Amino acid sequence: MSEILQQLAQVLEQRKQESADQSYVASLYAKGLDHILKKVGEEATETVIAAKGGDKDQIVYETADLWFHSMVMLADQGLGPDDVLRELQRRFGLSGLEEKAQRDK
Numbered sequence: 001m002s003e004i005l006q007q008l009a010q011v012l013e014q015r016k017q018e019s020a021d022q023s024y025v026a027s028l029y030a031k032g033l034d035h036i037l038k039k040v041g042e043e044a045t046e047t048v049i050a051a052k053g054g055d056k057d058q059i060v061y062e063t064a065d066l067w068f069h070s071m072v073m074l075a076d077q078g079l080g081p082d083d084v085l086r087e088l089q090r091r092f093g094l095s096g097l098e099e100k101a102q103r104d105k
């Protein structure tokens with residue numbers, strides 16, 4: 001399933017060469033990092049509201065918007081889904097409580 005993340009990441013890279021009036025992603029790059037971060041914040045808020053509402057379809061829809069805009073932010077910063085997946089892999093099996101205890105030492 002993570003194949004779609006790789007495919008989307010490729011499209012996001014290609015959109016760096018395209019014009020803002022032909023592509024929504026290119027228009028986000030053209031508006032700059034602050035605008036992309038504003039979209040990430042908006043989509044995060046909409047995801048929270050959807051989860052409070054409890055409608056499963058709406059939660060999936062808003063989370064997809066949040067993941068998509070987060071991926072645009074990563075691409076803008078020269079990063080991609082592999083970087084985040086590697087970090088999740090590194091954490092896998094390490095209890096959040098243990099990790100916090102190590103950090104607080």
Ligand SMILES: N=c1c2ncn([C@@H]3O[C@H](COP(=O)(O)OP(=O)(O)OP(=O)(O)O)[C@@H](O)[C@H]3O)c2ncn1[C@@H]1O[C@H](COP(=O)(O)O)[C@@H](O)[C@H]1O
Pocket residue numbers: 008011015022023024025026039064065068
């Ligand atoms: N997955 C997405 C995707 N998810 C959401 N969106 C867009 O993100 C926007 C969501 O923002 P809002 O809900 O705030 O709607 P809005 O008011 O129109 O947005 P703003 O004008 O405020 O930015 C909508 O325009 C959606 O169409 C996406 N746009 C593109 N993609 C992927 O990116 C690819 C490249 O897109 P283009 O660059 O547009 O060709 C597409 O083929 C898709 O795979």
